[in-house]
Amino acid sequence: MTEMTWEKSPAQEKNKIEEKLKRRKSERLKFIIGGLLILGAVGYLIFSSTLGGASYFKMVDEVVNNSNLVGQSIRLTGAVLGDTIEYDATTGTLSFIVVHIPSDYENLAETLHEAVTDPSRTQLVVQMEDTTMPDLLQHEAQAILTGEIGEDGIFYGTELNLKCPSRFEEQAPEQLASQE
Amino acid sequence: MIAEIGLAALAFAFAASIYSILVSIYGEIQQSSGAMISGRNAALATLPLLLIAMLALLVALVTEQYQLSYVWNVSNPQTPIFYRITALWGSQKGSLLFWCFTTSLFTFGAIVFNWRSERHLMPYAIAVMMATQAFFIGITLILENPFARWWVDAITGDAFESILIPSNAIIPDALRLAESAKGLSPLLRHFGMIIHPPMLYLGFVGFLVPFAFAIAALASGDLSTNWIKASRRWSLISWVFLSLGLILGGRWAYDVLGWGGYWGWDPVENAAFLPWLVGTAFIHSVMIQQKRGMLKVWNMVLVIGTFSAVIFGTFATRSGVISSVHSFARSSVGFPMLTFWGAMTLIGAVLTFHRWRRGELRDEHEFAGLLSREMLFVLNNIIFMALTIAIFWGSFGAPITSELFFGTEITLGKDYFMGVTPPLFAALYILMGIAPLAAWSSTSIKRLGKALLIPSILTVITLLLLMVIAPSYSDPVRFNLAGSDSGFFLPAQAVAAFSYAIILLAGFVAIYETYRGTAARVRARNESWLKATITLFGRNQRRYGGYLVHLGIVIIGIGVIGSTLFQYQTRRTLDLGETTTVQNYQLRFDDFQQGAAADGRFINRATLSLSQNNRIIATIQPRVDEYPQMGMMIAGAHSTAARDFYVLLDDFDETGNSVSFAIYINPLINLVWWGGIVLVFGTLIAAWPKEVLPAHLRGAKQKMSGTNDVE
Numbered sequence: 001m002t003e004m005t006w007e008k009s010p011a012q013e014k015n016k017i018e019e020k021l022k023r024r025k026s027e028r029l030k031f032i033i034g035g036l037l038i039l040g041a042v043g044y045l046i047f048s049s050t051l052g053g054a055s056y057f058k059m060v061d062e063v064v065n066n067s068n069l070v071g072q073s074i075r076l077t078g079a080v081l082g083d084t085i086e087y088d089a090t091t092g093t094l095s096f097i098v099v100h101i102p103s104d105y106e107n108l109a110e111t112l113h114e115a116v117t118d119p120s121r122t123q124l125v126v127q128m129e130d131t132t133m134p135d136l137l138q139h140e141a142q143a144i145l146t147g148e149i150g151e152d153g154i155f156y157g158t159e160l161n162l163k164c165p166s167r168f169e170e171q172a173p174e175q176l177a178s179q180e
Numbered sequence: 181m182i183a184e185i186g187l188a189a190l191a192f193a194f195a196a197s198i199y200s201i202l203v204s205i206y207g208e209i210q211q212s213s214g215a216m217i218s219g220r221n222a223a224l225a226t227l228p229l230l231l232i233a234m235l236a237l238l239v240a241l242v243t244e245q246y247q248l249s250y251v252w253n254v255s256n257p258q259t260p261i262f263y264r265i266t267a268l269w270g271s272q273k274g275s276l277l278f279w280c281f282t283t284s285l286f287t288f289g290a291i292v293f294n295w296r297s298e299r300h301l302m303p304y305a306i307a308v309m310m311a312t313q314a315f316f317i318g319i320t321l322i323l324e325n326p327f328a329r330w331w332v333d334a335i336t337g338d339a340f341e342s343i344l345i346p347s348n349a350i351i352p353d354a355l356r357l358a359e360s361a362k363g364l365s366p367l368l369r370h371f372g373m374i375i376h377p378p379m380l381y382l383g384f385v386g387f388l389v390p391f392a393f394a395i396a397a398l399a400s401g402d403l404s405t406n407w408i409k410a411s412r413r414w415s416l417i418s419w420v421f422l423s424l425g426l427i428l429g430g431r432w433a434y435d436v437l438g439w440g441g442y443w444g445w446d447p448v449e450n451a452a453f454l455p456w457l458v459g460t461a462f463i464h465s466v467m468i469q470q471k472r473g474m475l476k477v478w479n480m481v482l483v484i485g486t487f488s489a490v491i492f493g494t495f496a497t498r499s500g501v502i503s504s505v506h507s508f509a510r511s512s513v514g515f516p517m518l519t520f521w522g523a524m525t526l527i528g529a530v531l532t533f534h535r536w537r538r539g540e541l542r543d544e545h546e547f548a549g550l551l552s553r554e555m556l557f558v559l560n561n562i563i564f565m566a567l568t569i570a571i572f573w574g575s576f577g578a579p580i581t582s583e584l585f586f587g588t589e590i591t592l593g594k595d596y597f598m599g600v601t602p603p604l605f606a607a608l609y610i611l612m613g614i615a616p617l618a619a620w621s622s623t624s625i626k627r628l629g630k631a632l633l634i635p636s637i638l639t640v641i642t643l644l645l646l647m648v649i650a651p652s653y654s655d656p657v658r659f660n661l662a663g664s665d666s667g668f669f670l671p672a673q674a675v676a677a678f679s680y681a682i683i684l685l686a687g688f689v690a691i692y693e694t695y696r697g698t699a700a701r702v703r704a705r706n707e708s709w710l711k712a713t714i715t716l717f718g719r720n721q722r723r724y725g726g727y728l729v730h731l732g733i734v735i736i737g738i739g740v741i742g743s744t745l746f747q748y749q750t751r752r753t754l755d756l757g758e759t760t761t762v763q764n765y766q767l768r769f770d771d772f773q774q775g776a777a778a779d780g781r782f783i784n785r786a787t788l789s790l791s792q793n794n795r796i797i798a799t800i801q802p803r804v805d806e807y808p809q810m811g812m813m814i815a816g817a818h819s820t821a822a823r824d825f826y827v828l829l830d831d832f833d834e835t836g837n838s839v840s841f842a843i844y845i846n847p848l849i850n851l852v853w854w855g856g857i858v859l860v861f862g863t864l865i866a867a868w869p870k871e872v873l874p875a876h877l878r879g880a881k882q883k884m885s886g887t888n889d890v891e
């Protein structure tokens with residue numbers, strides 16, 4: 001009796017360990033496959049959404065008279081000319097002109113001011129449908145637009161963000177200066 | 181005088197923080213308790229010092245000391261007292277000081293409550309907290325000092341800003357100062373905006389505490405669950421503040437920004453959402469470590485990731501580098517903040533790697549089955565991280581990489597986020613429904629199915645009911661697949677049915693599990709239902725508080741789906757007295773009034789009456805407030821549980837006889853706010869200190885250790 005157990009148990013033990021290892025191996029394989037599947041799915045999701053949602057950030061100069069860009073999704077920035085703002089509240093049609101501003105600047109407020117006072121700057125007509133009149137749309141505001149350029153050279157915007165830096169940026173009060 | 185007091189207090193707070201870092205680390209290395217205590221005391225002293233600095237600025241704001249350029253920039257003589265106080269965080273400099281103060285509030289609390297119990301972790305934890313605090317105080321002191329004042333050069337007559345009293349300069353004329361003062365940005369004059377920033381700050385800075393304890397654990401080598409025990413409550417408190425901050429921000433956008441929505445996937449919004457995502461994963465994942473000694477590396481990565489996201493979010497908001505409606509003006513704090521972010525993240529990563537390589541972060545149990553609760557929690561972590569990466573990529577990754585490698589900036593707009601996030605959110609809701617029912621080690625499909633049976637039946641019944649009463653209008657929902665042209669469309673109802681099914685299931689699981697726990701008590705102990713419910717929540721705060729939080733998230737989800745898929749939008753131009761029909765509502769334009777208000781704004785307000793079935797149900801008053809700097813559309817709305825009838829005053833002529841309105845019907849939108857309240861309530865239950873509960877609710881002694889209250 002004792003001999004039998006003595007002989008049998010290492011083999012049994014070995015089998016058990018092997019089986020356990022095997023099981024662990026297959027479990028691990030399952031985890032790895034599962035993990036890869038998840039990673040693949042997430043990767044594909046991000047990749048396909050990136051293709052679907054990407055738009056090129058452009059300056060007005062690059063967009064005007066560039067037929068390659070017609071129909072492409074574009075994000076664009078420029079300075080708003082206040083006199084050109086037209087809004088029809090019944091249809092929600094909004095149009096205005098933006099002028100070119102360079103992509104690198106030190107002071108946004110100054111850059112915008114220079115842009116709207118310089119008649120030689122490239123201009124672009126922007127049109128938006130079914131929108132409300134944005135609170136911040138005014139002369140010298142920076143417009144950040146998403147949309148596409150039409151065959152007619154008009155930029156059809158779908159999203160509009162505005163910034164009016166001169167309004168809130170801290171500047172030395174001129175009124176304080178000339179005291180005497 | 182007041183500026184000097186504030187300045188001195190701020191400088192002393194800076195010195196105390198630096199001293200505390202050095203002495204605490206020295207004390208730990210030398211094992212000198214005298215040094216440790218000295219370091220602690222210096223850390224504690226920063227709270228009163230920063231309080232003095234903050235009060236000094238507050239006094240300057242309230243007493244209209246316009247020589248302080250901060251006061252001059254954010255208020256003027258017309259500003260009402262209430263907005264004078266809130267102007268404390270109305271602009272970069274003040275809000276940085278306020279940020280320092282909230283940080284010291286958290287660090288003070290963390291030191292006082294944990295000094296005795298986690299003494300061996302404290303020196304390093306204090307060093308990390310003080311390093312962060314010193315960094316922010318340093319920035320406030322050197323780069324964005326709220327105590328800078330206007331001076332006029334005695335010779336040239338030019339006005340300039342200086343922190344210290346310059347030689348050869350005179351104080352500007354008080355009257356001129358007051359006349360030229362700017363006043364608070366109109367956009368910030370709203371209830372949501374007044375409490376949204378402080379809530380967000382509390383949420384942001386609060387995650388410093390768990391981060392500090394995690395770093396202390398890594399540095400000291402005590403990698404038991406002590407750091408989790410010490411920081412669990414702080415994580416929950418920070419999390420609830422962060423959640424509130426996000427919801428209030430949404431509410432502000434909805435009321436003030438005038439586009440009928442509450443979340444625009446703007447980079448800065450996303451930057452505040454990232455710590456929430458990583459932090460949520462963290463507070464789930466640590467439970468597994470406490471209960472099973474697993475996911476140790478995950479938890480370190482998540483807690484470091486949360487803090488890293490917090491600092492990155494702060495950088496994104498405050499540097500002005502990212503253009504957004506939220507950002508403060510372009511500022512010099514960008515580079516130092518980015519450096520600090522990199523340094524803190526790197527320290528955390530290196531320490532984690534070091535401990536991992538030495539095998540000190542090894543899990544105490546093996547993963548047994550794919551359907552085990554621990555595995556589902558890992559999946560939860562993965563999905564949260566995937567969301568974080570996807571949103572980070574969309575907001576910052578793609579523009580930066582394309583600029584660096586292709587020389588052209590590619591930005592990802594709303595389409596990207598609306599494509600990438602819904603499947604991941606759906607996965608989270610599914611996990612929310614299944615994970616609480618799965619058992620440790622492994623669960624069979626059969627067992628899980630059995631547990632899901634009743635919640636599933638309830639879900640189906642609710643869905644059928646919804647189909648009967650659901651609105652019939654809506655545009656099909658577009659799904660983009662690899663490229664913008666190859667998308668496919670599904671009817672909104674189908675998308676809604678699927679979304680509601682998984683969201684409702686998660687909700688019914690939470691409700692049903694709570695019901696089961698209560699019913700068991702009622703049966704076994706013959707308690708009343710009310711008493712049984714209260715005892716159940718008290719005895720197992722984390723579990724049932726957690727279910728309540730899940731319920732809050734479910735309610736928010738229902739609101740988001742409803743208001744996103746079924747929003748109806750139209751516009752009407754009406755003459756005075758004219759009535760128009762919008763769906764099954766009648767809207768009559770009754771009155772238009774204009775006038776100046778005491779605080780300097782000019783108000784244009786329309787009055788409309790809304791009726792259904794020839795019965796007037798509400799008066800709606802949309803308005804446009806004109807400030808010297810800008811106009812602001814404030815929506816008028818008739819809010820019910822089912823929908824908001826939301827009206828914007830879009831355009832009007834001089835006479836006010838013909839006025840254009842933009843009209844939105846936003847179904848279920850109020851659930852977004854109400855879900856937020858449920859969520860706060862649930863977190864409070866989960867985080868409430870056991871010590872203050874009545875004795876009979878505290879449960880067995882063993883449970884007080886905090887390790888056993890996850891089932």
